[in-house]
Amino acid sequence: MTDTNPPHDRPGGHDHDDVPPTPDPLTMAVRAEVLGEKPNSMVRAVLERQAQLIKSDVTHRNWQIAREAAGAALMILAAISAFTAVIIVAGVLWSATQYRGLTILPFSVPPVLEERGLTGAAVASRVLDRLAEMQTATQSMRAANTYADSWGDEVAVEIPQTGVSAGELWRFLRSWLGEEIRITGELVSDGDGFRVTARAGGQPARVIMAETGDIYAALDDAADAIFAQTQPYRYAVYLLDSERNEDARGAFERLMASGTPTDRRWAAAGLTALYMEEGQPERAAAIGENALELYGEFGLLHANLFQVYDMLGQPGRALHHLRLATRHLRGGDEYNPGDRDAMLVSLEGELLLRSHQYQDAASFFTDAIRRRPENADELRWQQAYAHVWMYDTARGREIFARLPEYESLPGVAARDDLAFDIAMQLEDTPAWQAQWPAIREAIEAIPEEFRPAVQTSRYPGVAIAFARAGDLESARALLSELPEGNYYADLTRVYVDGLAGDGLAVEQRMETLIEQAPEIAYGEFFWSDVALQQGDVTRAIDLLAAAHRKAPGWADPLRYWGDALAQNGQHRAAVHRYRQAAERAPRWGALHIAWGRAEEARGRTRQARQLYEQAVTMDMSAADRQTVEERLEALSD
Incomplete structure (x- = not known):
């Protein structure tokens, strides 16, 4: 039988009133959509209010996320800033520990000289110029970091300032942590002339007397004395390059007597070169062999002894030292890399020539000239003779023709x-x-x-x-x-x-x-x-x-x-x-x-x-x- 009875009334006797049947917004939203609730019904009002609350909550959460992200960014930025500061400070401190330099303070000068424009700063600059001139004129294979008292290329006049500044802080750090040689001095009137006094660090002062018209010459002499006192090996090489052989001999011998072991073997190399230049190969050989025995293997000394024994007409010993020179120069850290590599290339080629490997030598020099065009002239000479000695004389002449014209013998x-x-x-x-x-x-x-x-x-x-x-x-x-x-x-x-x-x-x-x-x-x-x-x-x-x-x-x-x-x-x-x-x-x-x-x-x-x-x-x-x-x-x- 079909049920035709109408639905029972709700408690309270109301039909489909506005009271929501559930507090769950999602359920109300679905029911309102299905039943088509009136726009002004209580259910619709609840839903709209719920939507406003959700929107407000989303906005609040977005701002909270943004604040948290900003806080994290600020923390990261602060960490980066702190790390950068630490790196900068560490870098400054490390640079200060590596500092090797010479600082010349303005000299004390009489008022009469200041009136003529010869101020303390001008005197210091004159000394600086002379030191820089000698430094530039000194040609040495020796690396600067092997000098116990090297001041590298850092030579400057310093004008003292008052107050605290970045420059003053740097000067303090390098003098505290680095190795700075400070030059001070004065010009003092002495009768009809002047007395120039210069001091390098804690070393004894050097005093030079100057006539009134010879102040600049006296300042140059003071610079020479500073160079000799602070850079004894370089000064000896400077004297040798300046053809002041007797002075160079004395400077090298003083280093041999009182220098560090490294100074002594470099001084021995200098003395062997000096005695070779003076035509005394026997004396050069004795000094070189003794230094090798006392101070150990040294590539430059072996190279010098190769030349010494070649002069003495002892090819067996010359070849022995030539081989040792190429071995001990290779990879040595006591040398300026460019000078060492130039010598090594020449000696390696010479070893091929002395071994009668002329074809290999010719190829070696061709490649070496490409790699070291700055040494092309010396290498071309050897390359030309490699071809001559394997009877390719036309090629030898062709290569030799590229060399600058010079006299191999007088006239x-x-x-x-x-x-x-x-x-x-x-x-x-x-x-x-x-x-x-x-x-x-x-x-x-x-x-x-x-x-x-x-x-x-x-x-x-x-x-x-x-x-x-x-x-x-x-x-x-x-x-x-x-x-x-x-x-x-x-x-x-x-x-x-x-x-x-x-x-x-x-x-x-x-x-x-x-x-x-x-x-x-x-x-x-x-x-x-x-x-x-x-x-x-x-x-x-x-x-x-x-x-x-x-x-x-x-x-x-x-x-x-x-x-x-x-x-x-x-x-x-x-x-x-x-x-x-x-x-x-x-x-x-x-x-x-x-x-x-x-x-x-x-x-x-x-x-x-x-x-x-x-x-x-x-x-x-x-x-x-x-x-x-x-x-x-x-x-x-």
């Missing part, structure tokens, strides 16, 4: 000297003999104290050239001017005597020389030539093989090894040695001629002709050029 242009060396290298006897009188005259014109070093470096090579040209008398005349005990001179004497036929004496003396310098290949090389001249081919080959083992990059032992094999009829083996030599000296014309002759002896005329055609494009002596042209003409028939 002899360096390019003419190079031409003389090239003529000897190519055994172009008429060419070098024509140039020799001028070279000899120039050597004789060198001051007597320096002449022996030049003679011992040049005469052995010329004597060998005379001997190979058959003029033993001229060779012996040159050698008579050289001292005994010089390896190169003694080796050349033995070589000349061997070519003269004194076989037994040559063998004994050569063995002694080889023992003196076991790493040097010259002994076996020149001894092999004597053996070959005497017809002892087997001995010559053994000696050339020994020279090759000592200097595997050197083409000359391989070429003459090939000559010995060819002389013994072993032309195929000779070609093998010639080919090896050509790998090391690809532009050696005389080598290609010898190689071509060996190929001819094997009946390989096409290969011989190719070698001769290559040879004519290379530099060679006039005699060799005539030979190759004759061979080409003979093979063209």
